[in-house]
Amino acid sequence: MVVLGALGSPAWAEPGPGGADRPPTTSYSLPSGATGSSGSYPSPPVADSGRLDRDVRVAPFDEARSREYFAVAAESLDPDLVERVRAIDGVRSVEVVDAARIRIDGVVMSVLGVNPSTFRNYAPAPSAKSDEIWQGIAEGRIALSDDAGKQRDLELGSTVAMAGAHGTVDKEVWTHATSGVAGIDALISRASAKELGFPRGNGLIVSAPGADLWQLREDLRKVLGPDVSLQVLAEESSGPRPYDADGVPVSEEIVERMIAAAESQLGVPYVWGGTTPGKGFDCSGLVQWAFRQAGVEIPRVTHDQWWAGEHIDYADARRGDLIFWRSDPTAPDYISHVAIYLGDGKMLEAPRSGDVVKVTDVRTDRMAGVVRVHVADQ
Template identity: 45%
Template sequence: MVLDRRTRVSGLIHEARQDLAYRPRIRYGPRRARLPRQAVPVVVLVLVAALTTGVVVVTQLPEQTGETVALRQPVTRQPLREQAPAVQPTQTPPPAVAPLTSIRRPNLFVVAAKPLRPAVVAKIAQVAGVRAVERADAAEVGMDGKRVQTLGVNPSTFRAYTPKPTARSDRLWRNVSAGEVAVSFVLGNDGGLSLGRSVTTAGRSLRVGAYATMGMGGIDAVVSRQTARALGIPENNALVISAPKADSAKLRRALLRILPRGSQVATINPVLAVPRRTTWSAGAFMTAPQIKTALTAAIGKLGRPYVWGAEGPDTFDCSGLVQWAYAQAGIRVPRVTHQQFVSGPQIPLAQAQPGDLLFWRHDPTNPGYVSHVAIYWGNGKMLHAPRTGDVVKIVPVSTRNFAGAVRISPGVAARVR
């Protein structure tokens, strides 16, 4: 049981109130009035109905039993040249991708509204405990009507900061270098962005070349920096930092003193130095009336369609349904699945009560990633929003790829960002 997270986690997430590991909030282009979540964002990608002729395969990676990366095959050197106009900004072959030589565990993610000056990046690299810094480009991009947090990266160097199944796939990074987009397994599988499908923006075409989770929370798509330039994503406004032996909370505070005003620093794989706690007070959890209200709200949405990224009141994704239902009881729950997973203590499934949350790790590209959530209904049943093409429903609890059960603590949940 992980009943010791309250002291360790709550202090850290209190400091990371704008945690971009979960949802980068960067906009680009001319300032506009705030759009509703379902509206079209500044840069819009519209799906082309036709599929590519590539064959969808699942590649088993060497020495990684059970870990897979789904890719579109074959990969061509000029995959977009026959489409006019294409995302490819020039007609030169894409840069070669360097082989993987090491794996770096990312611990912090930084994003700013403007490009980070080289002097600032150099200063960050010199902070005690920082082992490596990787520059990237970050923005929210529209894909198939969905608002997708997207990174522009150097495939040769960024791959070292991703989970092993993703990092080790040479084909995946060649796809990205060639001008294709790699999307998370959740966005692809649950969100309906099928492999090999094409999306367009401002007359440019972009193919979904791989499903691959990057291990950075709300980051659901990655393109090459060359492609990012063509899409208009801001340059050098993000950093991925590896600091495996530094206390993440202290390092985060140090970085905020260096970074420009308004920059945001997220924790990824945080290193915590706070002593463990194993007890919770009786008042740390929801009351019976609050639980009843949340369950009543959730059951009232039976039959409503699943839409990736939707937060209600008429359509939902899995974590959006949880957030909306608990909000009706006055409980502030974070937005995405892996945030909700740390919103209270883990409990044995056998001890689950109605209103507890159940979680799964269904993502084969990152087996440790928590990718789905449901509300425990009682008597072995759960209520959830499954995936694109399905609706909110009550079904028997499945233990396949089960990650754990969590009892929501309103005080902890309210501080997760």
């Protein structure tokens, strides 16, 4: 088991807040083909609610709480430190979690141990309102992210082996529901996390609706110190700052080298979590690898790649820009897919399980936006 550490920020800058409106917390429009009432997404299904023992009490959904930052350390955070975070101006609430990377079904995944009664208030709306999801987690089952569960064919009701510091424990896959914390592949209860040997209380979800996210980041740094990694989860700034980025856009030479590297992988299978040329890539793994071949380091996960440069309109996109989508029905405000724009309405992507790296027409449905990657200097 490996404790969660650095979150993959580029060496020249941390992912930072931008200026777009934050998606609403409690209501969303329906995706194509979805069903539900009052314009909301339906809750993700669970394996079998009839098998719930209900011997562990889970509090009902209270109120939606925003997610501004995720902080994670290698070791448990001192309770006094947590209280100092709670006291930061603009912070409304702080949720303590246990965070670690462990092997699930033989693949390393990032996992949070959570209190189902309280963490549900920070979860995306489709999951937050489902009593069955949180009851199942409280009773020792695992919630995989929509991507990890479906792309790896880990079906509801199946059993996965979780290899922690205290040995291997089998858990039932209870639901496919993305947590809303970028890069997190699964949720379990804090009791299950303790059973597996997770660090206790080494992570924080910070809710500070309406705060200036740039100032909040500085305040968190001052309190938590340099050994605690910070990841921005929200997308709104209280100030008039536009979407922009430090440094300068990558050169045309770098763009062409990056695209050539990506094109060399055409036909390679999609593999969830894949980063291996000739064997398998997922969408963000392919993008990171292609840029690396051109001498540029960008983050690993899609959400963090969203912060790797200047945000622009699709109408202004040019060859080599990255296109992003919000297509996860369990977390409608979540950045869930990325592709490389080739120009003339074409893009290169690693689409999904069962498919291969290929060139396709650009899809505008549920597109989140376009990013032009920046570097410090060239």
